[in-house]
Each structure stands twice: as C-alpha cells, then as structure tokens.
Amino acid sequence: MMAATYPIGYATQRVSMAELKRRYEPHMHPAMARRIFPWVESMGGLVGIKDVPGCGGGRRTVQPIKPGFAPPGKSFHQDQRFASGIVAYSAWDLVVGTSGVHRSPTWAETATAPEYGLHTFISGEPWHIQCIEIRGWGTWDRNGRPDPSMDFPLPGTPPPPPQIPDGALQYNPPTDWWWFPLDTNKPTLREGAQDAQFLGHVRYVQDAIFFGAGGGIARDGSFGPQMAQRVRDLQTVFDIGVDGGVGPQTWGVIDLIVAGLVKPADPPTAPDIEQVSPCRYWVRPGDSPWAAGVRVYGSGHAGAEALAASLFAAPNVRIDIPTIKGVKTTVKAGEGPYAILARVGAPASALPAFYDWNGGEQRSLHPGDVVYMPLTG
Numbered sequence: 001m002m003a004a005t006y007p008i009g010y011a012t013q014r015v016s017m018a019e020l021k022r023r024y025e026p027h028m029h030p031a032m033a034r035r036i037f038p039w040v041e042s043m044g045g046l047v048g049i050k051d052v053p054g055c056g057g058g059r060r061t062v063q064p065i066k067p068g069f070a071p072p073g074k075s076f077h078q079d080q081r082f083a084s085g086i087v088a089y090s091a092w093d094l095v096v097g098t099s100g101v102h103r104s105p106t107w108a109e110t111a112t113a114p115e116y117g118l119h120t121f122i123s124g125e126p127w128h129i130q131c132i133e134i135r136g137w138g139t140w141d142r143n144g145r146p147d148p149s150m151d152f153p154l155p156g157t158p159p160p161p162p163q164i165p166d167g168a169l170q171y172n173p174p175t176d177w178w179w180f181p182l183d184t185n186k187p188t189l190r191e192g193a194q195d196a197q198f199l200g201h202v203r204y205v206q207d208a209i210f211f212g213a214g215g216g217i218a219r220d221g222s223f224g225p226q227m228a229q230r231v232r233d234l235q236t237v238f239d240i241g242v243d244g245g246v247g248p249q250t251w252g253v254i255d256l257i258v259a260g261l262v263k264p265a266d267p268p269t270a271p272d273i274e275q276v277s278p279c280r281y282w283v284r285p286g287d288s289p290w291a292a293g294v295r296v297y298g299s300g301h302a303g304a305e306a307l308a309a310s311l312f313a314a315p316n317v318r319i320d321i322p323t324i325k326g327v328k329t330t331v332k333a334g335e336g337p338y339a340i341l342a343r344v345g346a347p348a349s350a351l352p353a354f355y356d357w358n359g360g361e362q363r364s365l366h367p368g369d370v371v372y373m374p375l376t377g
C-alpha cells in the first residue's frame, strides 16, 4: 500500500505526513497540531496546505498588507501570545489538488473539520482553517487570548462528559446571517444592549450597517452612542420613526439590507452535527417524512402529508419549523441512542425526548439515518 501524500504550495507538490509535520508543526500551537494533522490525514490526501511565497498560508513572519488579509499582528497565521504563555501560530490556508491543479476546498469538503475541533468559516473563507474556539482576533483578544483546548475530543477518542451545548442561537458573522431575517421575533434593542443578553442581535445590526449601509460603526456587540447615531441615520434615510432604537420597523430595514448582502449558506450537505435554528429544518435524502412532518405541522395534520409529498421527493431542501431548535446528526456505524446523545452533547436523561423525536424505542437506527435532538430551555 502506498502511503498517502498531501498537496502543498499551489498543489504542485505532494509530501508525506512526516514531511508535512516537519515543515509545519514547529511554531504551531500544540492544540492546533493535535487536531489539524489527524484531520488532514482523515481526508486521505485530498487537502493540504496552500503555503506559497508571498501570502504564506502557514506561519507568517510578515503579514501582507493587502485587501483580504488581517492587519499585521492580528492574524492567526502569525505567532500570537496565548493566555498560557505559548507563542504560536494557529491557522492554515488549505489547498485541494489531486493533479497539480490547485483550488480551494468547498464547504462540503471541510464539513468534517468541526469533529476535529477546527472550522473554516472565518471571514467567509473556505480555505482558512483554525481552532473552533477561536472566531475573530478581536473577540479572542478581548476575552484574554484563551488557548484552544488540549482536550478536544478527537474522533476515536472518548467523548467528553455530556453537556448541553449552549448558544444554539449563537451568531457567527457573517455566515449565519442567512437565517436572521427569518426570525420574526427579534428583541427590541436600545442603547446599552449587550450581545451577551441578545444572542448576537446587536452585532447583526452593526454588521448590517457596516457592510450594507455605509459603515462607520464598531462591530463589537455593544450598543453604544455611536450605534444609536447610526441607527438614527438609517431611520432618517428610510423615513421611519427616528428614535435610535431597533424595534420591529427598524428590524424590517435591517433585514432588508442584509437580504441584499447574504447568499444562502453553502454547504450542499449538512455538517455532521447541525445546530438547527428555530426557523429552519434541513431535509436530507433518507430523512423521515413522518418525523419532520409532525415536527412542522403537528401529528395528524394534513399539512404533514402534503409536506411529505411535496418536499421529500427533493433532496436538500430547507423547510420552516417555527418554534423548535435543536441539533441534528447522522447515525454512525455501531451507534445507539446513548452514543448519539453523548456525541451531540445531550445528557442521558434526554433519552425520552430522543425517542419522541426519532420514531420511538422500536425504531432501528442505521448508519446514515438522520436523527434530531430538540434542545429545551
């Protein structure tokens, strides 16, 4: 058997895992190293690192000053001092190449990265991968520069103690935008509002203004005087009541702005564990009409049948679920309900709910089945 090799540079070369580690593990944060190499290995040689002179997709000692790059000193491609005292880089730019022709990975191709504690949605760049705890540089810096965990449970290692994932509504700008306009029950925001209480809504307004209405606003999740002024500007331009707060009418304007900015989230396939927003449910081939139909319309409702007939013939459609949030995941070989609960981070006491939502105790779970775990509270 030939050992796998991995593309580097513009995918014009391929190197062994040992060589990949020799070149890129030094100076890398150990938690990142613990995750990225097994993930790259799990991809079987499809992905590697697009590290090319001039824009260094690995560790950068000099940050390019050009559009699309973080300001010098604020890139995770550069060495950063973490709370532990570790000084290291912790980001890669990926390349896909199987025949010397390079391209960026697709969202679908990086869909397994979260299982390894990595994510690729930072700045909407599917090639940029970093530790899942770290979102933007500013947030990380403000939070005291926490190290990514050395205990992230990698596939094949025992799962962590069950805990309910918080923040099912957490907002990850800008890729989560697509569902915010669908939420018709947004809180009214006034000066003084903080995102800790408002689940990303303050930042959403700031991003909408920043990207879609002239900018000039700090995107910090904190509703201060500057934001109140920008909201007043917006209200003046759109000729609605000018009060500097964000109520239903102003939300309408914000959503309108955002609708012009966002494209629906890729990927074509749902990630392994999908957080399901209160508004939408992603139907995949193999999904169960009876389950999703009942979730949407309630048991015995004619709408459930209509839904099954009209939507389930088509793969990968999203349908509205008005009130329920949760997580969805795909059954893996050998997994039973307890293993799945542990994987999605639900306590064993959630078993009755699991049965309720997934066809009862009598349903056999097969690899590839999609199951759903509603979150309560």
Ligand SMILES: [Zn+2]
Pocket: 057, 077, 091, 092, 093, 127, 128, 129
């Ligand atoms: Zn990058």
